[in-house]
Amino acid sequence: MEQLLLLIFLPLAGAIITAFAGKSAKIVSTVFSVVxxxxxxxxxxxxxxxxxxxxxxxxxxIADLGINFHAGIDGISMxxxxxxxxxxxxxxxxxxxxxxxxxxxFYALILFMQTGLLLVFTALDAFxxxxxxxxxxxxxxxxxAFWGGKDRVRINMKFFVYTIAGSLFMLMGIIxxxxxxxxxxxxxSAFYALNLDAAQQGWIFWAFFIAFAIKMPVFPFHTWQPDTxxxxxxxxxxxxxxxxxxxxxxxxxxxxxxxxxxGVQDWSCVAIGLSIIGIVYASLIAFTQKDAKRLxxxxxIGHVGLISAGIFALNQQGxxxxxxxxxxxxxxxxxxxxxxxxxxxxxxxxxxEELGGIAKAAPQLAITFLIIVLGTVALPGTNGFIGEFLLLxxxxxxxxxxxxxxxxxxxxxxxxxxxxxxNVMLGKTNELTITFSDIQxxxxxxxxxxxxLIIVLGVYPKPLLHLTEASVQHLLEQVxxxxxxxx
Amino acid sequence: xxxxxxxxxxxxxxxxxxxxKANKALLPLTVVGxxxxxxxxxCAWGGNAVHFGMMxxxxxxxxxSGVCIVGTLLIFLLTQNYFHAKSDNIAEYYTLILFxxxxxxxxxxxxxxxxxxxxxxxxxxxxxxxxxxRKKDFASNEAxxxxxxxxxxxxxxxxxxxxxxYGATGSFDLDKIQAYLVNNSTSVSPIFYPGVILMMIGLxxxxxxxxxxxxxxxxxxxxxxxxxxxxSTVVKTAGFAAxxxxxAGPLEPLHEFWVMPLIVIxxxxxxxxxxxxxxxxxxxxxxxxxxxxxxxxxxxSLIVITKNSGNNVLVYAAAYTFASIIAFAVLxxxxxxxxxxxxxxxxxxxxxxxxxxxxxxxxxxxxxxxxLTAGFIGKYLMFLNVMTQxxxxxxxxxxxxxxxxxxxxxxxxxxxxxxxxSETVLSTPAQYKVVxxxxxxxxxxxxxxxxxxxxxx
Numbered sequence: 004m005e006q007l008l009l010l011i012f013l014p015l016a017g018a019i020i021t022a023f024a025g026k027s028a029k030i031v032s033t034v035f036s037v038v039x040x041x042x043x044x045x046x047x048x049x050x051x052x053x054x055x056x057x058x059x060x061x062x063x064x065i066a067d068l069g070i071n072f073h074a075g076i077d078g079i080s081m082x083x084x085x086x087x088x089x090x091x092x093x094x095x096x097x098x099x100x101x102x103x104x105x106x107x108x109f110y111a112l113i114l115f116m117q118t119g120l121l122l123v124f125t126a127l128d129a130f131x132x133x134x135x136x137x138x139x140x141x142x143x144x145x146x147x148a149f150w151g152g153k154d155r156v157r158i159n160m161k162f163f164v165y166t167i168a169g170s171l172f173m174l175m176g177i178i179x180x181x182x183x184x185x186x187x188x189x190x191x192s193a194f195y196a197l198n199l200d201a202a203q204q205g206w207i208f209w210a211f212f213i214a215f216a217i218k219m220p221v222f223p224f225h226t227w228q229p230d231t232x233x234x235x236x237x238x239x240x241x242x243x244x245x246x247x248x249x250x251x252x253x254x255x256x257x258x259x260x261x262x263x264x265x266g267v268q269d270w271s272c273v274a275i276g277l278s279i280i281g282i283v284y285a286s287l288i289a290f291t292q293k294d295a296k297r298l299x300x301x302x303x304i305g306h307v308g309l310i311s312a313g314i315f316a317l318n319q320q321g322x323x324x325x326x327x328x329x330x331x332x333x334x335x336x337x338x339x340x341x342x343x344x345x346x347x348x349x350x351x352x353x354x355x356e357e358l359g360g361i362a363k364a365a366p367q368l369a370i371t372f373l374i375i376v377l378g379t380v381a382l383p384g385t386n387g388f389i390g391e392f393l394l395l396x397x398x399x400x401x402x403x404x405x406x407x408x409x410x411x412x413x414x415x416x417x418x419x420x421x422x423x424x425x426n427v428m429l430g431k432t433n434e435l436t437i438t439f440s441d442i443q444x445x446x447x448x449x450x451x452x453x454x455x456l457i458i459v460l461g462v463y464p465k466p467l468l469h470l471t472e473a474s475v476q477h478l479l480e481q482v483x484x485x486x487x488x489x490x
Numbered sequence: 491x492x493x494x495x496x497x498x499x500x501x502x503x504x505x506x507x508x509x510x511k512a513n514k515a516l517l518p519l520t521v522v523g524x525x526x527x528x529x530x531x532x533c534a535w536g537g538n539a540v541h542f543g544m545m546x547x548x549x550x551x552x553x554x555s556g557v558c559i560v561g562t563l564l565i566f567l568l569t570q571n572y573f574h575a576k577s578d579n580i581a582e583y584y585t586l587i588l589f590x591x592x593x594x595x596x597x598x599x600x601x602x603x604x605x606x607x608x609x610x611x612x613x614x615x616x617x618x619x620x621x622x623x624r625k626k627d628f629a630s631n632e633a634x635x636x637x638x639x640x641x642x643x644x645x646x647x648x649x650x651x652x653x654x655x656y657g658a659t660g661s662f663d664l665d666k667i668q669a670y671l672v673n674n675s676t677s678v679s680p681i682f683y684p685g686v687i688l689m690m691i692g693l694x695x696x697x698x699x700x701x702x703x704x705x706x707x708x709x710x711x712x713x714x715x716x717x718x719x720x721x722s723t724v725v726k727t728a729g730f731a732a733x734x735x736x737x738a739g740p741l742e743p744l745h746e747f748w749v750m751p752l753i754v755i756x757x758x759x760x761x762x763x764x765x766x767x768x769x770x771x772x773x774x775x776x777x778x779x780x781x782x783x784x785x786x787x788x789x790x791s792l793i794v795i796t797k798n799s800g801n802n803v804l805v806y807a808a809a810y811t812f813a814s815i816i817a818f819a820v821l822x823x824x825x826x827x828x829x830x831x832x833x834x835x836x837x838x839x840x841x842x843x844x845x846x847x848x849x850x851x852x853x854x855x856x857x858x859x860x861x862l863t864a865g866f867i868g869k870y871l872m873f874l875n876v877m878t879q880x881x882x883x884x885x886x887x888x889x890x891x892x893x894x895x896x897x898x899x900x901x902x903x904x905x906x907x908x909x910x911x912s913e914t915v916l917s918t919p920a921q922y923k924v925v926x927x928x929x930x931x932x933x934x935x936x937x938x939x940x941x942x943x944x945x946x947x
Contacts, residue, residue, distance in 0.1 A: 064941075065941050067941060067945055134862065137861040137862075141860060148904070156908050156909075160900060160904070163900070167896060171893070172886070172889060174870075174873070175873070175885055179877060179882070181874075
């Protein structure tokens with residue numbers, strides 16, 4: 004219990020201290036994020052990979068309203084907690100070459116967001132989950148709107164209103180479940196035990212699904228995403244794509260499936276359909292992008308589409324694939340955005356066609372970039388492969404055509420990603436790229452780390468699969484049991 | 491009773507102090523008086539004394555009295571240099587605000603409808619004068635006249651309603667009215683119903699709910715900012731308490747009859763308030779319209795009456811009051827410096843005065859209803875209240891309105907943090923800092939551990 008509370012509130016303490024750290028904010032925030040990572044690893048080492056909830060903390064918070072500070076970690080949570088605490092130090096390190104104005108506030112907001120994210124990923128009380136959900140949104144809004152690029156105010160307003168619209172309807176669903184719950188509290192176990200009829204499950208499904216779909220984003224709720232990713236500062240983009248997007252996926256797994264399984268079953272065709280449309284649509288748009296950052300943004304929609312299709316397939320393979328892919332996608336996309344940030348900060352352009360021949364000037368960047376791209380396009384032996392393979396297997400069990408179309412993501416992805424790599428790194432050097440200097444210092448460290456993770460997890464994913472297996476199985480058993488009891 | 495007496499005596503003392511030109515003594519005297527009144531409020535806590543059959547100081551009355559007194563106290567702390575620059579008659583400001591407060595204490599603790607009327611009039615007449623106290627200013631005069639005409643009109647409605655209810659029940663006493671409704675539940679006199687509707691209209695005028703809201707924007711804009719602060723926070727809270735005391739109390743048996751018109755009023759109020767606020771270019775006017783929309787959320791507590799209705803209104807009103815006080819305090823500072831209260835005048839405030847900007851950001855987040863601020867808990871309680879009867883469409887409508895609200899509240903945040911403005915730094919007097927920090931602290935404490943205020947009533 005103490006470990007979990009420490010895990011959640013250490014970044015918050017870090018945020019407060021960083022806010023007053025002035026010039027040394029970079030160092031202070033790095034220290035806090037690394038300590039948090041250490042703590043997460045410590046918890047992961049002491050975590051017994053079975054289906055139970057561990058490190059549980061249950062404290063009364065607003066007793067009169069049935070709200071408790073109830074959090075705990077099972078296999079599914081453990082994975083995303085590890086992802087969060089792994090990526091935050093990477094993201095902070097990746098900003099070392101930048102000199103943001105008001106940097107104390109910048110790093111404080113990142114750490115503040117980390118607490119919100121960890122709340123989301125560990126909450127076992129729906130109200131706490133909602134608080135974390137919003138607490139993660141406010142800092143990222145300020146990060147993107149304050150340190151972002153052109154037209155950031157309008158774009159982030161759209162992003163903000165979009166996401167908060169989803170979350171308010173989710174809140175309505177949560178209140179409804181609370182009122183249905185005879186014990187009048189927000190306990191997740193009580194929500195699991197509710198017996199709702201098909202109509203209730205249907206609308207609660209939509210109340211939750213829209214919130215999660217906006218966050219991921221699933222087509223057609225994605226329109227905020229490319230603009231926001233492009234206009235945000237790189238660290239903001241990393242936070243959004245690497246971690247925040249997983250809030251939506253995690254929400255579906257933790258809250259949507261077990262609470263309204265019948266609703267999910269009724270609407271899973273629609274959900275899978277939308278996801279697959281998103282895959283094809285985003286891939287096609289990614290083909291035509293001239294802006295490298297936008298291309299990666301669209302590719303992210305495609306990858307997330309596959310994850311959500313795999314989850315709504317409601318089987319072990321799809322779910323496990325989603326688990327692995329959440330982690331892999333987080334690592335890969337952060338790597339991609341970091342490489343783009345390095346390139347953009349040196350040549351001051353993100354137009355693919357203006358670049359070329361960087362590989363000659365910067366061989367180390369070329370190698371690491373290649374590994375990350377290969378991870379993204381799911382080459383066997385990289386981390387992307389395991390996840391996408393399992394996901395496609397899961398979708399295949401639903402329908403061969405669905406799997407065939409969803410499988411396009413791999414082919415399409417390979418085409419546009421490699422083409423981008425080719426245009427940016429290979430070919431003739433021009434006057435922009437001739438003076439390109441290779442990666443050094445913190446850049447080198449971060450990129451090597453990411454590449455190592457890509458390869459290690461690709462070759463030996465077993466600990467990862469083992470970590471989540473029992474919890475995923477337990478969750479699916481719960482869902483199936485509830486489905487049969489309804490019928 | 492002690493509370494009203496203390497406040498009234500303070501008002502007279504302040505008036506005499508003004509007569510002898512003891513301008514420096516005005517604020518300390520007022521503060522001491524209000525703190526004493528607040529002390530009496532705490533002492534009476536838990537009791538349920540009935541005074542001469544006219545007033546009842548139950549926890550409901552005391553809690554709302556407390557909020558009104560603290561709100562007034564904070565507003566008084568903002569007066570430093572404010573009135574002095576506006577007018578020669580400083581003591582009158584203090585006295586009139588204190589008289590209005592005395593009227594409000596009556597409004598939140600009446601047990602007899604005569605007291606409701608008397609309290610309402612004491613408050614209103616003081617406010618008519620306060621709105622027009624800058625007697626050479628055109629807008630101020632307009633505000634005063636509009637407010638007076640509309641106010642007199644609404645008082646007429648209210649009085650007519652009281653008369654009709656008296657005609658049906660033969661009493662002004664709330665308990666007797668309730669007893670009448672309970673005993674004659676099948677044969678309520680036909681003149682009782684129009685009485686209820688007329689009273690509802692009269693009170694809706696006072697709290698500025700649509701479609702009886704037309705006076706609010708002009709009056710709020712025309713009146714001196716500090717008076718606007720007073721009107722849109724403390725006065726509104728008292729108005730709601732009065733509304734609730736009547737409709738959630740004695741008139742509750744007729745809930746089925748008056749809830750439909752109320753729902754129409756709520757929807758109109760939310761929609762008109764929010765959509766009009768969206769198009770304002772002026773911060774003060776935006777606050778005026780947004781105060782209309784908050785009236786809509788507050789009325790949610792009457793759509794479904796539970797034992798928590800009173801407490802829900804208390805939480806919401808407190809959250810709204812303290813956030814608004816911050817907003818107006820910063821507005822006054824900005825206006826003193828730039829001479830304008832448009833959104834543009836807030837540009838770049840984050841760079842020049844980070845502390846002030848941070849306070850205003852918290853206030854805006856609270857008004858918009860973001861978690862971990864008091865405003866969220868208030869909105870949450872209102873939604874929860876209505877959801878208990880599964881009025882899902884109504885909540886969905888309110889959510890859509892809340893989204894519009896995010897948009898215009900964030901315009902200020904955007905202006906402060908993301909836009910560049912002039913380099914002139916605002917000077918923040920110490921008292922303003924105290925008010926801002928106290929209000930921010932209350933907003934955050936209520937947002938993070940609302941348990942302290944949830945079971946008061």
